[in-house]
Amino acid sequence: MKPILFWIFVLTLSTxxxxxxxxxxxxxxxxxxxxxxxxxxxxxxxxxxxxYDLNFLRASNQDATLKKFGEYLYDQAILFxxxxxxxxxxxxxxxxxxxxxxxxxxxxxLSDSVRELAIGCSIEFDEQGMSVVDHFNFKSGDKEHxxxxxxxxxxxxxxxxxxxxxxxxxxxxxxxxxxxxxSPLNYRILNAPSTxxxxxxxxxxxxxxxxxxxxxxxxxxxQTRGDARVLFSGSIxxxxxxxxxxxxxxxxxxxxxxSWAFNERGFLxxxxxxxxxxxxxxxxxxxxxxxxxxxxxxxxxxxxxxxWVPYVANDVQIEYVMLSxxxxxxxxxxxxxxxxxTRFTLPDKHGTFKFRLHYHKRGYRFIEKVEEIPLxxxxxxxxxxxxxxxxxxxxxxxxxxxxxxxxxxxFLYNEDKNNTRKDK
Amino acid sequence: xxxxxxxVFKRIFDGYxxxxxxxxxxxxxxxxxxxxxxxxxxxxxxxxGKFPFNSFLxxxxxxxxxxxxxxxxxxxxxxxxxxxxxxxxxxxxDFLICNVILHLAVFNYIG
Numbered sequence: 001m002k003p004i005l006f007w008i009f010v011l012t013l014s015t016x017x018x019x020x021x022x023x024x025x026x027x028x029x030x031x032x033x034x035x036x037x038x039x040x041x042x043x044x045x046x047x048x049x050x051x052y053d054l055n056f057l058r059a060s061n062q063d064a065t066l067k068k069f070g071e072y073l074y075d076q077a078i079l080f081x082x083x084x085x086x087x088x089x090x091x092x093x094x095x096x097x098x099x100x101x102x103x104x105x106x107x108x109x110l111s112d113s114v115r116e117l118a119i120g121c122s123i124e125f126d127e128q129g130m131s132v133v134d135h136f137n138f139k140s141g142d143k144e145h146x147x148x149x150x151x152x153x154x155x156x157x158x159x160x161x162x163x164x165x166x167x168x169x170x171x172x173x174x175x176x177x178x179x180x181x182x183s184p185l186n187y188r189i190l191n192a193p194s195t196x197x198x199x200x201x202x203x204x205x206x207x208x209x210x211x212x213x214x215x216x217x218x219x220x221x222x223q224t225r226g227d228a229r230v231l232f233s234g235s236i237x238x239x240x241x242x243x244x245x246x247x248x249x250x251x252x253x254x255x256x257x258x259s260w261a262f263n264e265r266g267f268l269x270x271x272x273x274x275x276x277x278x279x280x281x282x283x284x285x286x287x288x289x290x291x292x293x294x295x296x297x298x299x300x301x302x303x304x305x306x307x308w309v310p311y312v313a314n315d316v317q318i319e320y321v322m323l324s325x326x327x328x329x330x331x332x333x334x335x336x337x338x339x340x341x342t343r344f345t346l347p348d349k350h351g352t353f354k355f356r357l358h359y360h361k362r363g364y365r366f367i368e369k370v371e372e373i374p375l376x377x378x379x380x381x382x383x384x385x386x387x388x389x390x391x392x393x394x395x396x397x398x399x400x401x402x403x404x405x406x407x408x409x410x411f412l413y414n415e416d417k418n419n420t421r422k423d424k
Numbered sequence: 425x426x427x428x429x430x431x432v433f434k435r436i437f438d439g440y441x442x443x444x445x446x447x448x449x450x451x452x453x454x455x456x457x458x459x460x461x462x463x464x465x466x467x468x469x470x471x472x473g474k475f476p477f478n479s480f481l482x483x484x485x486x487x488x489x490x491x492x493x494x495x496x497x498x499x500x501x502x503x504x505x506x507x508x509x510x511x512x513x514x515x516x517x518d519f520l521i522c523n524v525i526l527h528l529a530v531f532n533y534i535g
Contacts, residue, residue, distance in 0.1 A: 390476040390535075392468050393483030396461045397530050400486045404523050407454045407494075412516070414447055 019304045022263045023100065024075035025053040028066060032059050032085040040080070043239045046255050050264075050304060052076070059085045066095050075100055076262050080236045081114055082107030082174075084128075089117045096121075099226045103261050105233040107174045121222040121230050122186055124178045126198050132176045132216055132234070134196035139171060144201050147173040147237075149248065152191040152214065158266040158363025159189055159221070161256035168249030174235030176216035184360065185222055189231075189257060192216035219257065227365050231261040264304040266364040268311055272298040273369065275355060278343055286374045288382070289350050296341030297331070297357065299367070310338025318342065319356040326353070350377040443504075451498045455491060462487035482534035489526045493519055 331340035500515035
């Protein structure tokens with residue numbers, strides 16, 4: 001009896017934790033004060049239920065090193081550092097450069113080191129002590145008007161996920177930031193309402209504030225070229241249990257953007273990248289001009305529960321480039337296998353061409369695959385033997401020859417009595 | 425006006441018919457054929473363009489060259505030609521050899 005129960009217990013345990021974070025479960029959570037972790041218990045519990053292994057560390061402690069003897073101890077990090085807590089900026093930037101994702105949340109009391117970290121990610125926080133204030137969209141009962149409610153989200157489905165349907169206002173209390181609007185690497189995920197501005201709470205305003213209205217970004221992100229995602233939020237309170245009230249969309253919003261930041265959505269990979277001549281499966285390392293080519297690649301997306309699933313899209317393109325694209329074709333998608341393929345004819349110009357798969361969709365990992373293949377001109381004997389345009393010339397030359405033969409026969413055997421010239 | 429010119433042409437044509445021997449008439453038919461083929465090719469290249477220029481040149485030269493050689497044969501064979509000392513056989517053999525060389529060159533160049 002007992003052994004059976006034991007094995008049933010073990011089996012149920014293994015099915016419960018079937019979701020697997022992409023880079024690994026070890027997550028460092030740096031807090032200013034470790035006792036505060038109960039304030040954000042709902043947020044942290046959403047991680048542990050997905051299989052993350054949270055390790056709580058104090059932010060400015062010597063033990064809060066992410067790296068030991070050159071190896072990283074953690075695969076992700078969460079930093080909740082408001083209230084002038086200093087962090088080791090160089091360490092964290094190295095952590096990000098190694099491809100590991102970080103969620104950073106701070107508040108009005110942010111320290112210079114957090115500001116420096118954000119500038120390293122092209123995000124400019126406001127001065128220490130500033131808050132985002134809105135006299136029209138604030139939580140009822142708030143006298144200082146610093147707990148603002150905003151509806152101004154970005155519309156990238158990969159980033160906000162299921163929040164797209166829900167779209168309740170998000171409650172925010174903290175500091176704003178400025179992010180360049182059309183940057184290819186930065187995302188402005190949550191912006192302040194147009195009636196807000198950023199200032200000291202208990203001072204009279206004497207000059208125009210640094211940030212006004214829609215320019216103020218409350219939650220921003222950077223996706224590095226090394227596939228790391230860094231999420232910055234100007235408010236730690238946004239993640240707290242008090243703010244996860246069902247009146248506001250905080251709970252779902254925070255979970256969705258955190259899952260995007262930790263690569264649970266929008267992380268693509270390439271497999272089975274091939275190209276070959278249309279009717280043969282042999283892969284060559286050169287092609288000839290005007291060949292028919294078939295190109296195919298399989299793209300998969302990581303899903304935390306199901307693992308790698310086929311990616312479905314109709315806007316992946318392949319380019320055939322020599323200094324500038326000669327051919328650009330949209331790949332045809334097979335949704336069941338995630339295969340993308342197409343056929344095309346190579347151009348009439350020889351040279352060194354590149355197959356370039358350049359897919360930078362907003363919210364997805366960058367795909368940039370370039371392969372250089374030479375394109376050879378025709379061999380001497382691969383040109384067409386007889387040119388159809390020149391058939392009249394061929395015909396006339398042949399007619400001349402035939403005429404010559406016929407003429408000489410007729411001329412020689414002609415019996416002409418009037419020819420009085422005598423042969424000598 | 426046209427009646428007169430008509431009579432002139434008829435007279436030329438009758439004079440030709442009477443004076444020319446049959447050999448000469450055969451040569452003259454061949455000449456006309458070569459001339460027309462040459463004209464046809466020239467009009468064709470004018471319309472279609474010079475794409476395989478070597479083919480055009482080869483075809484055109486085959487007609488022009490044959491025309492020249494046949495004219496040469498005609499002058500040597502003509503019974504009214506008093507200055508020449510060459511016999512008809514010799515003239516014809518020259519014509520044969522030159523035509524062989526011409527057509528060799530043409531078929532090599534025509535591509």
